[in-house]
Amino acid sequence: MPEIGAKMISVKGSRLFIGDVAASDLAGKFGTPIYVYDEETIRSKVRALVQHVAYRPLKVYYAAKANTNLSILRLIRDEGKEAVGIDAVSPGEIELALKAGFRPGQIMFTSTSVTDEEMKFAIGKKVLVNCDSLSQLERYGRLNPNSSVCFRINPDVGAGHHSHVITGGPESKFGVWADDVPKAFAIAAKYGLKIIGMHQHIGSGILETGKFLAAMKVLLSVISKHKGELKDIEFVDFGGGIGVPYGPDQAQIDVKAFGSAVSKLFSDFCSGFGRQLTMALEPGRFIVAESGVLLCTVNTIKQTPKHRFVGVDTGFHHLIRPMAYGSYHPIVVVDCCTSEKTEKVAVCGNVCESGDVFTRDEHGIVDRELPSVNEGDVLAILVAGAYGFSMASNYNTRPRPAEVLVNGKEAKVIRKQEDISHVVYGM
């Protein structure tokens, strides 16, 4: 078990509990596969960030792509009050954020390869558009002249748990390069745009504050260099990316130290700049990852010459991170989290591809030592609250699972399980 952020997902005796409910009781009541989230974990992560990043004014745009469940968006809004808004990347996420009760002014639309229709949608909803390229800024100016806008730079500094999620640096498609920033000002001037925000996001899964600070300094130096052109600037958004531990070799980021370092850096900058700007952050994973568990049931055990495969009733269509990035997720047998009798197994899914193995790295299967597993046992794949359900698909024409939210002793369904009618349709 990794050290889970809020400790509301814990082992008592040898059983896994989510809040005050045994995971096996949840599996019995709601069936498997199922995503279960712990409400208090999410609330405590929102509180920790808002409290430890002491700089004010502060805006935390929760990156909804990590987990878009409406009930989760609502509870983040409830906990974060005015400090929290939404980073939306599509019209769908804008609509969800509005439905969850966020006001248009609390939402920022940060998209890439965006169409005019998508920008018109955001403009129509009175949501601030964050432009990812000169092309987007030009088209935005044409569509909505004499308005406010934000734009994203590529600070040439990247970080993250996998090359696919490093979004700064020469391999990244994101942002306007520092050398091109003057061209962005020319476009803004042409259309009477007020640049009220400057933005960057360097990647996802950052566990070292140093990388984050280094990237902050780059953006701040771009802003200092162009102070004259940035007379309307109100906020600086340093993106998200704060990581959480997944594997046994990773530790929690020290949020207190992170909060005080970013606050000090920005506060010092603002003193020199001559104005107290708003600091914005866009955490996704940090808020929701540790709250979520994917429960599944073992239905097949198969010994091959090389591996003891433990087959479960879910697969990479429900949790793609191991397959997409070789990501490690802790796995426990929910009613036997600790045992002297263990065996090395490969936990595999029900998708018809050999890569559909939860215990793997980028190169292939890595057997995992688990307590002896039998068919019928329930397993929990932990730290699955971010980029779990939100990246799930209907691949292999299988329905997506239900989502359940636990608050203390109470558990309620916050998204119904899809059934066969969701996947069998057509003209």
Ligand SMILES: Cc1ncc(COP(=O)(O)O)c(C=O)c1O
């Ligand atoms: C622009 C932007 N902001 C914030 C995030 C959130 O990242 P994380 O979930 O790692 O905090 C992402 C993730 O892709 C992003 O692209």
